[in-house]
Amino acid sequence: MKNVILTPNPYRDRNFQTMRSAMQILKSAGIQPKLCLPFEVERSYELPKDLRFSRLDRELPNAELVICFGGDGTILHIAKAATRKGVPLLGVNIGTMGFMAELESTELDKLALLATGGYTFDSRMMLDVTVQRDRDILFHDICLNDAVITKGAIARIVHLAVKCDGVQAMECGGDGVIVATPTGSTAYSLSAGGPIVEPEAKNIIITPICSHEVGSRSIVASDSRVVTVEIVQNARRNAYVSVDGGRAFRLNMGDVVTVKKSHLETRLVRLKDRSFYDVVNGKFRKA
Secondary structure (H helix, E strand, O other): OOOEEEEEOOOOOHHHHHHHHHHHHHHHOOOOOEEEOOOOOOOOOOOOOOOOOEOHHHHHHHOOEEEEEEOHHHHHHHHHHHHHOOOOEEEEEOOOOOOOOOEEHHHHHHHHHHHOOOOEEEEEEEEEEEEEEOOEEEEEEEEOOEEEEEEOOOOOOEEEEEEEOOEEEEEEEEOEEEEEOOHHHHOHHHHOOOOOOOOOOOEEEEEEEOOOOOOOOOEEEEOOOOEEEEEOOOOOOOEEEEEOOOOOEEEOOOOEEEEEEEEEEEEEEEOOOOOHHHHHHHHHHHO
16 A cells, blocks of 8 residues: 555544654655644644644545544544445544554554555445435435434433334333444443444344333344334424534424435455454453
């Protein structure tokens, strides 16, 4: 790989120390990386004058790899844009859990393998999420982790009906419901009591959040299912949908959230030969 982009989270990688170390290793291996910020920073934030950053949207079309420095949130933020351009990702963890990251900040020397072809790819399924009101599509996005339908800030429950291929699968009153990929099974879904699912599995995981119904449990559905979520009862109350922790979209009574497998897949670069179970056990011991 020659065309590599480094995207450091400036709030995680203080003074870009980890990225600077990675940049030196890559240059020594014959790779001249481009630097891009993964998102817009606050105006008060001063970037180091010795580093030159380019716009991510300008560099992505010609890139062969994006290396993210931060936590899983940084990877999620980049995943949509990179996947739409067919560019794989490699994560360097500077966060807490970092399930999607391939390297810890102490393993940067392994980046030299990028110059010799010593890497493989993992493909991760994504979800396609739409909100339909009558005949109009008001919202459309893709996600790598999950789509979350929740109540608002007011301490009241929201009643949701969940269907798979048009057949009622769950009706629950509580804080909401999470529709996750196997990759997202170790994120919010796990915190809500959902199962851990291997990333290579082809499933859609549906997990209620703080449900008032004793019988409400997670459902592991086939990736061929089309999942729909609607508000039932309480017509005066609203719910919200958010994908991969992004900005929430307000739902009205009668809106239909449809979640299905996307035709796009995120590719993650692997530099180490390790099992998913090694990752899970190591992360939970670390936590």
